[in-house]
Amino acid sequence: MSQINKLKILNDPIYGFISITNPLIYDLIQHPYFQRLRRISQMGLSYLVYPGAHHTRFHHALGCMHIMQRTIEVLRSKGVLISKDEENALCIAILLHDIGHGPFSHAMEHSIVENISHEDISLLFMDSLNETFEGTLTLAIQIFRGQYHRRFMLQLISSQLDMDRMDYLKRDSFYSGVAEGNINSERLIQMFNVAGDQLVIEEKGIYSVEKFIVARRLMYWQAYLHKTSVAAEMILTKILKRAKELTHGGITLTASAPLQFFLENKISKEDFNAAILQQFSYLDDFDIISAIKAWQFNDDFVLSELSKMIINRDLPKIKLQNDKAGREEVTALREKTAKRLGISEREARYFVFEGKIKNQAYNKEGEPIHILRKDRTLMDVVEASDQLNLKALSKPVTKYYLCYPKVLFEEAAV
Template identity: 70%
Template sequence: MSYTNKLKIFNDPIYGFITIPDELVFDLIQHPYFQRLRRISQMGLSYLVYPGAHHTRFHHALGAMHLMQKAVEVLRYKGVIISKEEETALYVAILLHDVGHGPFSHALEQSIVENVHHEEISLLMMNRLNDFFEGKLTLAIQIFKGEYHRKFMLQLISSQLDMDRLDYLKRDSFYSGVAEGNINSDRLIQMLQVEKDELVVEEKAIYSVEKFLMARRLMYWQAYLHKTSLVAELILTKVLKRAKELTQKGIKLEASQPLHFFLSHKIELEDFNDDVVIKFSQLDDFDIMSALKSWQFHDDFILSSLSKMIIHRDLLKISLDKEKFSKEKLDYLKDKLIAIYPVNNSESDYFVFKGKVKTLGYNKEAQPIKIVKKDRTVEEVVLSSDQLNSRAFSKPVTKYYICYPKVLKEFNKF
């Protein structure tokens, strides 16, 4: 009789050895849904800016589970009762929280499917896995959906200070080389506590919380929303939009079977039956890059030009400003483009367009991060910290962009 050792370890460059806590977690990691995450990049196209940023959602999910193991250990040490069933459910929920991410992570979230968030797809895939594993994921799904009565468990998975954020900041900082994003996740986890079913942080960790929030803000503007990463992701969404438009006109494009399915159909949340979930689970970064390599030689000028931009990293020019770019400036650039490129006015939208990006360092409207004081009173972090009363954390930062081909640079008079 063959025997498989399911209590294996992973050697992680961030934390060292990561242990698999039980056989269910091992079986989930081995499942094709989870193995697919090896082929989904964590930071999308940020490797075009930071060459080391080639890590994957697989890395991140394992790292988040490792931090959850530490959090469970700390909370139990402080007297919080967590049953074995709850412990396993927490590991499963954090392990699978990103299983529904599409290719290049957030870049194509609204391009492959229509108005469907990756967390909704994650839940659909978790439900299918629950059927496969005969109901063993039921508690994890309840926690993930916020339906379990112990609300602090959801906060460990999804909140403004959760294991997801603690891992991706430290991991993305490491792989990108953006040192400003590095955080002390060990310190933050050691200072966690539960008060009245709420996840709180001990008062002496206030400076670590401040550093965490500042690191997240800096990572957004220096890495996730770096203007080159931003324009590359915008071009990629334009490529998929054009590919869908051509496919639905009956023009045949070379593409893998899963990608061809999503190019041929408008898929919304209510369309996600079992067959669609299976097709989505077969889609990854490799499908997109293989398609781009083929499409760069297509007869369609728009599709080939945009595909070449990604393949050769010869991107559109992007300008950022605190003020909105006017429609007059956009139309001016479009007119100049039409005189040079073989496109009409509506097609010029693929090459000249504007928009905005917005981040919020700390969302006071969402469930707040709370500090527990020595007298056991609980206070929101913005009231406990002098640093977090600043506008940088309490109000959203919005930047406006306009994108256009480099050939129009000489016509940019603004």
């Protein structure tokens, strides 16, 4: 019989002590699939903008589990019946909700594999773990899929005010130093309740919800969609695209075995089987950074220059604007880049590119955040709030970006 004490206490800089109260949760945390999250950056390449943002998906997952435990305590104190099995399932579901993230999280979500989201891969990992642990994750998977009859439990995991968002806003704000993103998660948790099988916030917590929505908007503009982060993450996807192009052209690149597998093979949702899932589980940030360090010395000019941009943080110029760049402007920049760097106009597309980013702090068309009024009626937070700016924050704001080499910017300034 094992003598390992599986009821651990972990020290977290955000919440203090986090308790592992269940041997199964301890075993899941110890599994290589979950330990891999120690090597997956929570905020992609945001550390190139905010040097402190080196925290990982491992931190985030444990934080989500902790506030799920606290929320269950609060709901039970208000008469919401949650069984021990349901409690364990909720904690497992939120612990594993991001286990399907690939290297650098969202930055490379559709670069390593195609047409499959990290949520889908998380479910594949959960199904695999459920086999390993002999069906003990079945209820957690049902809740995660939205197949369990108690709707509010899915809302705790995935909604506009869930454990995921509450932890990443507070955690990312802390590590990045973007104070505007900080929220009072403990106050929000104390205001949770359940009415008509829906997760709601009691009326006296409305100002905390308003702060949460505003903080989310500010974190997106200042951190997640910071223009330098956008430029860096786009360059990262361009590097992988070029590496795949060279590999399929018969050129062998220096790369770890799992990265080599995904360079050589085009993998989509339909292709995922147990063997491919295992290969994916071996892949993390270290594979990508190690490859890019080697590729900066590659004979291919495009791959080499793009890799140097990340390694040396010598990123392209990026302009954010309200309107999409004209085709003539983009074509002219590509022609100048091709001439300046001595490459083809097709290759210049790796250095001159455009796109768009969108920020919507609250989606009024989606499942609303319900405020439970004193007369027990429910109201959308936007309607219940006396803050007119919440209506404005529910409208999506789209900005367009245009990236091109700094050398062109410097030439224009001369």
